[in-house]
Amino acid sequence: MLLLGIDIGTSSIKLAIVDAQTQQTIVSAQYPEEEATILAPHQGWAEQDPELWWAHTQQAFALCKKKANFQPLDISAIGIAYQMHGLVLVDKDQKLLRNSIIWCDSRSVQIGNKALNDIGENYCLKHLLNSPGNFTASKLAWVKENEPECYAKIDKMMLPGDFIAMKLCSSISSSIPALSEGVFWDFQSDTLSETLMDHYGFDAKLIPEIKPVFSEHGQVSSSAAALFGLRPGIPLSYKSGDQPNNALSLNVLEPGEVAATAGTSGVIYGISDQLTYDSQSRVNTFAHVNYTEKEKRLGILLCINGTGSMYRWAKSLVAPGISYSEINTAAKRIDVGAAGLRIFPFGNGAERMLNNQIVGAQIENIDFNLHNSPHLFRAVQEGIAFAFRYGLDIMRSNGLQPKVIRAGKANLFLSELFLEAFVNSTGVPVELYQNDGSVGAALGAGIGAGIYKDAAAAFTLIKPLQLVEPSLESSYEPVYQDWLNQLKLKITNNQSCN
Template sequence: MLLLGIDLGTSSIKASVVDAATQKVVASAQYPDIESPITVLHPGWAEQSPEMWWEHVQKAIVICNNKGLYDPLDIAAIGIAYQMHGLVLVDKNQQVLRDSIIWCDSRAVETGNKAFGAIGEEHCLSHLLNSPGNFTASKLAWVKENEPEVYDRIDKFMLPGDFIAMRLTGEVSTSVSSLSEGIFYDFLNNRLSKDLIDYFGFDEALFPAIQPVFSAHGGLTPSIAQKLNLKPGIPVTYKAGDQPNNALSLNVLNPGEVAATAGTSGVIYGVSDQLAYDQQSRVNTFAHVNYTETQKRLGVLLCINGVGSMYRWLKNIIGGSESYLQMNSKGAEAQAGSNGLLVLPFGNGAERMLSNKIVGAQFSNIDLNIHTQAHMIRAVQEGIAFAFRYGLDIMRENGMNPTVIRAGKNNLFLSELFTETFVNITGVPVELYKNDGSVGAALGAGIGANIFSSPKQAFEHMHPVELVQPSGKSLEPAYHEWKTLLQKQL
């Protein structure tokens, strides 16, 4: 029995087909080969076309099928992971009304900050576990205020993964986990937040039906099944944001377990059973994929916007001819500390861990007689690792003290230089696994379809491929110089 996982990323779509019996990948595909465009209409804005996502999802699935490694008709369930916090709007005919305002868009910061003050900071934190900040609810409010002609035509708003499920099945649904990442969910009253809905003046009819993450979110329509050479009626049985899904893919489901990723953005995501929150809302708490009213499972999320995006920018600036692997090797030639060169990797919108400030990416202490490309590469990787350390210290202030962090061996964790820097500056060992978000989505589909008897069974064949321990090499002096530079910007 086969499972199909779809990972809707910012840069591309990845699809994987997984054998449920062995949990091994039978085939996978990524589309497009180049990174998908982000539309920037004004500084701090970021939009993508949902129809582009849908086109790329279909192409990734077809590429997988065309490899001839399995019978597409054997696929029994579909799971979806998606870039978090985006806003998709459709009319009564399920037609998209505008491009999606995506996760790194900063236009709604002030909208959310006003709501935070008006509703009451302590009330928001204790009920929503977050400030409304720059999340989906505030983006919807921005559309209501600035694009009333669009708002008046909305039949349903949804998160990006809800949209892909709608295109597959024709049905619109969401989950508590998705609503919580949009800051729509009242955790104390276990319902949609009446305070937020009343403050912004939202009509509850705009909200999709709420279903468990692991449940049937509709069956594949005959027309789409024919187009993709799949069986009609295959259920979509799992939808989750990329970071909760990344945690699931690493079998991070229980209190105290922690996952990390270093893709376009960087994230540390720890599971808690407490309705806890950061007083400054620098780290955010959402319902995890296995959250229920009776068994609280919360994901405490630290996000850094400028991680893979910062490294990609550097690659383009220095010519783009070298591969990331070659860049990693060149960066390792420079000494630890990059001969004093410091990098703040915050050039991708408002950073929540910096109280939604837009600090920008910066190079500091450049010495024209000393610093080379190798120093620049190392300084960028060190700056990203230092940003993780800065955020992890905030998580520690809030009771999250990991003894080990699990991560997929991909993106920046493919770099030995970055991984060793991350481990040494945080002081926490990292277990690396050979998996990704699309595989996690496929396994989530198996859990949702009851093909696995429990989440534990879904991961019984998963083992780390590498354990990286702190080496004792101290980067503390360089980190404290970096932190001093950052604090001057705040």
């Protein structure tokens, strides 16, 4: 019995075929090989075409079939993980109305700020656990205000994973975690927030049917089954945002457990059983995949928009013909602190942990006679690690005190230098796993389809690959404090300019 996991990422679509009995991956693939394009019609905007996600899903599945000998007819359930906070709009015929406004788009920040003032900070933080910010609800309000003809045609608003589920099953659904990540959910009443919906003038009919995360969200249609060689009628039994799904795939489900990723964006995601919130909404609280009315499980999410994207940008600019492994080796030869070079990786839209400011990515203290490309790549990795430390300190001030952070051995966590900078900057050990979002989605499908009796049963074979602990004689703290002081100046100058 096989399970299919689909991860709708910003950079690519990743697929995994997992043997349900052994919990082992039969084959995985991603498409495209190079990073997918983010469309930026204006500064601070970010869009993608959902039809390309669907095309890339088919191409990734074709790659799986080329790479391994498995029978698509043996696939018994499908799970989907997806980039969070995006907005996808379709009409009554399930036709796409516009490109998706994705997670790092900043155009609706002011709309969200106005909603915070009009609705009231007390209500937003206690009921929504967040400021409306530039989350999905505010993106929808932007469309209503700026594209009224498009808005008038909307039958359903969706998140990115809902669109791929619709293409597979011809049905549309949502969940409490999905609506909470769009800041539509009232945690005090455990219902759709009438206050927010009324403020923005949204009709509740725009919201899809709400189903549990681990449940049947539809059955694969005959037409979709023919595209992939699947059996018609198999269930799509799991949908989750990428960060809750990453936590699931690392078996991070209970209060005090913490996961991290460092892909296009950087995330620390901790579990709480309290309806907690940050007074400035710099970190955000959403319903976790195992949230229920009786057993609250909340995910506290720190997001840094520009981590892997910063590293990719530096590589493509300075060393396009060199592998990341070679870059990391060269950078590791440079001493801690990169000879004074400081990098601030905030060039991918408004940063929530910086109070939704657009500070921009910046490089400081360049010395033409001293610094070379290895210095630059060391400073990039240190700057990203310092951004994680900055955000983790915010989470600590809100009560999260991780003793260990679990992460998949992927993306920046493949770099020994980054790992060293991360654990010594944060002071928290990192436990590395062979982890992939598409594998987590596949196992989530097994939970939702009843193949596993619960989440614990789906991860009985998960074992850590490596534990990386902070050094007792770390030299990172003074470098971080210098970086922090410079960041504070940048934030102050940015506020005075605005």
